[in-house]
Amino acid sequence: FIKMLNDFEHDDRLKLILSKCPEHLVNRMRSIEISRNGKLERVYFPIPRICFEMKPDQMHTIMRDVQGESQPEKITNFFIACKALHQELKSTQEITKNRYLGRFFVNQITIKNLSFMLAIIINLLILFSFTPSENSIEETDSFHEPIVSKFTWWTIKIFGVAQLLLSIISWLILTQVRCWKNHLTSKMFYYASFYVLFAFCGVFLPSNAAQFFFAFHLLDVIANNQETINVIQSVTLNIGSIILTVILAVVVIYLYTIAGYLFFWRDFTVDEKPICNSLIQCFTMVANNGLRNGGGIGDILAPADWENQFFFFRAIFDFSFFFIVIIILIQIINGIIVDTFGALREKEQNLKEQLNNRCFICGIERYSFDRHADGFENHIEIDHNVKNFFYFVIHISEKPYDELTGPEQYVKDEYDALETTSKEKRTNDNVKFVPHLKALRLQAYVEAQESQMANQLTASIEELTKFSRRSLTFLNDLAKQQSQSEFRLRNKLEETHKNLSKMIDETHENTKLIESSLTSRLHALTQELGVIRTELNNFATSKIFLNNNSNNNNYLN
Numbered sequence: 372f373i374k375m376l377n378d379f380e381h382d383d384r385l386k387l388i389l390s391k392c393p394e395h396l397v398n399r400m401r402s403i404e405i406s407r408n409g410k411l412e413r414v415y416f417p418i419p420r421i422c423f424e425m426k427p428d429q430m431h432t433i434m435r436d437v438q439g440e441s442q443p444e445k446i447t448n449f450f451i452a453c454k455a456l457h458q459e460l461k462s463t464q465e466i467t468k469n470r471y472l473g474r475f476f477v478n479q480i481t482i483k484n485l486s487f488m489l490a491i492i493i494n495l496l497i498l499f500s501f502t503p504s505e506n507s508i509e510e511t512d513s514f515h516e517p518i519v520s521k522f523t524w525w526t527i528k529i530f531g532v533a534q535l536l537l538s539i540i541s542w543l544i545l546t547q548v549r550c551w552k553n554h555l556t557s558k559m560f561y562y563a564s565f566y567v568l569f570a571f572c573g574v575f576l577p578s579n580a581a582q583f584f585f586a587f588h589l590l591d592v593i594a595n596n597q598e599t600i601n602v603i604q605s606v607t608l609n610i611g612s613i614i615l616t617v618i619l620a621v622v623v624i625y626l627y628t629i630a631g632y633l634f635f636w637r638d639f640t641v642d643e644k645p646i647c648n649s650l651i652q653c654f655t656m657v658a659n660n661g662l663r664n665g666g667g668i669g670d671i672l673a674p675a676d677w678e679n680q681f682f683f684f685r686a687i688f689d690f691s692f693f694f695i696v697i698i699i700l701i702q703i704i705n706g707i708i709v710d711t712f713g714a715l716r717e718k719e720q721n722l723k724e725q726l727n728n729r730c731f732i733c734g735i736e737r738y739s740f741d742r743h744a745d746g747f748e749n750h751i752e753i754d755h756n757v758k759n760f761f762y763f764v765i766h767i768s769e770k771p772y773d774e775l776t777g778p779e780q781y782v783k784d785e786y787d788a789l790e791t792t793s794k795e796k797r798t799n800d801n802v803k804f805v806p807h808l809k810a811l812r813l814q815a816y817v818e819a820q821e822s823q824m825a826n827q828l829t830a831s832i833e834e835l836t837k838f839s840r841r842s843l844t845f846l847n848d849l850a851k852q853q854s855q856s857e858f859r860l861r862n863k864l865e866e867t868h869k870n871l872s873k874m875i876d877e878t879h880e881n882t883k884l885i886e887s888s889l890t891s892r893l894h895a896l897t898q899e900l901g902v903i904r905t906e907l908n909n910f911a912t913s914k915i916f917l918n919n920n921s922n923n924n925n926y927l928n
Contacts, residue, residue: 401759406806407781413811414778416766424463426480429456430758434731435722442734446802449731450789453761457768466544475540486537487595490588493530496523497582517579527582528574534588535570542567562594601719605712612707620700624661627668627692628654634681635688638672662701667693730755733806735813744812754812760805 402415433452439445467473475482501517519527542563566588573584593599606613631639632653639647639656647653657668664670669689675682728737730747732755737747744750751757767775767783775783782804789802 401756401762402753403756403759403763404754404806404811405778405782405804406809407778407804411806411809411811411814412778414763414776414782416763416779418762419765419769421460421464421769422762422765424460424467425456430761434726434757442807443802443805446732446805447789449757450764450786450802453764454789456761457765460765472540472543476544479541479544482537482540483591483595486534486541486588487591489530489534489537490585490591493527493534493582493585494589496527496530497585501579519579524579527585531570531574531582531585534585535567535574538563538567538570538588559594601712601715604715605708608715609707609711613704616700616704616707620662620696620704621658623696623700624658625654627661627688627696628657630688631657631668631672635672635685638675638685640673661692661696665697667697669693730810731757732760733810734808735810739813740810743816744810750810750812754810755806 399418400415401418402413404411404413406412433449433456437445437449437452439448463476466476500519500523502519545559545563569584569587573582575581576584593603628650632647632650636645636647636653639645639653646656656671660671661668667689669692672685672689675685675689679685728747729735730740730751740747740750763782764786767779767786770779772780772783785802785804
């Protein structure tokens with residue numbers, strides 16, 4: 372409560388009170404930020420006692436393994452993993468209550484390291500002490516039964532018994548921590564079981580060679596290191612592609628075996644002894660020696676004779692096997708493994724970069740806190756500490772519902788909904804209590820930015836208002852000018868219309884006068900034409916008369 376009030380004081384009096392409180396009580400109090408009703412709230416709570424059983428690297432493992440296409444989806448998967456870790460911690464708490472197994476559980480890291488050291492010591496003793504027996508030296512084809520001095524034998528046995536006890540303890544701790552229904556899908560369960568089995572064989576089998584079973588325990592170097600795990604995963608992740616390529620290589624080798632068996636069986640010799648008497652023998656030699664030799668099958672065959680009729684076929688046979696099998700198929704398998712290992716390393720580096728430069732909870736980049744807050748490290752250590760979020764969900768899960776505060780009940784309802792909601796129906800709303808792209812450390816900066824944006828928006832609105840007023844005044848003046856122009860234009864059009872009407876009337880009258888004048892003139896011309904026609908007729912009559920008189924005179928003459 373005092374730590375919560377400390378966020379709202381300004382005179383540092385509560386900090387003085389906190390400094391006088393016991394350190395273990397102050398350190399046990401933690402806080403997280405939650406988003407409720409669109410606002411960020413800081414919630415304080417004590418670390419549940421069950422969380423003290425958590426290993427230091429468990430939370431980092433969850434953060435590394437949790438994946439998601441988006442930030443809310445990643446957080447949803449994180450809280451689902453937290454539920455599984457909660458069950459594991461409950462089992463751990465039950466183990467710690469056991470008088471004997473609890474002590475071993477507390478020191479399980481020490482037990483694990485001690486077991487690996489014993490494995491190294493045992494294998495060093497085996498490496499430098501074991502020699503073959505006299506019978507196995509004389510009979511080179513028999514099994515090499517090693518011999519060892521009694522002191523070394525008893526030393527290995529004592530260390531082996533200790534190794535067996537440590538492996539059994541580790542197996543019991545593993546089986547008690549995780550429920551049995553998860554063992555069938557747990558690789559560590561199978562690994563621990565074989566670890567115990569090989570330790571048992573190394574201790575109780577009568578043969579000295581049985582102690583070679585302790586060599587299996589050296590594989591602990593793989594289980595305890597992520598780089599070596601990536602090396603194994605580079606083969607196992609794309610095992611389907613590798614198997615298909617191997618099958619293709621076997622088919623190709625079988626085809627070459629048939630060709631060699633039919634045409635070049637005499638060339639398959641070792642110390643001048645034929646080794647291709649049967650097809651299975653020929654296939655075994657091609658698969659065994661042809662793949663291991665750098666030059667392919669040509670390295671195990673007798674040199675081709677130039678005078679042999681199949682010389683060119685033999686050259687094609689050797690070169691094509693080298694090109695198809697050694698260069699192409701083998702390199703395809705190597706490429707798959709190398710590419711997978713490179714992708715795993717790149718994924719691991721990207722994950723480290725994200726964890727170092729982006730908040731796992733809110734998803735905000737490092738530079739935002741380094742530039743506008745107290746730094747990214749303070750944010751992920753105090754505000755959005757991933758462990759604190761885990762502690763909080765354990766706190767609300769262990770605490771009775773009636774005793775929860777309002778924010779705690781809100782988070783518990785959302786958290787419990789994850790368990791009842793199927794994977795297909797889960798949405799981003801299932802983890803809406805987790806702040807997304809929001810943080811209290813950036814709230815002052817965000818508020819300042821919002822205030823600045825609000826001021827800029829207000830200034831812009833004022834400028835827009837002024838512009839609107841000026842535009843409205845201009846439009847009103849333009850409307851008045853338009854009205855006046857329309858009035859003047861209307862008067863001008865009316866005046867023009869009157870003038871045109873007057874001109875049309877005058878034109879019409881003039882047309883009538885012209886028409887009457889033309890009619891009169893036409894009538895006069897018609898009369899004149901009649902007179903002329905009469906005169907022409909008279910002239911014609913006179914001419915006829917004169918012609919007749921002239922004819923008569925001629926006749927008389």
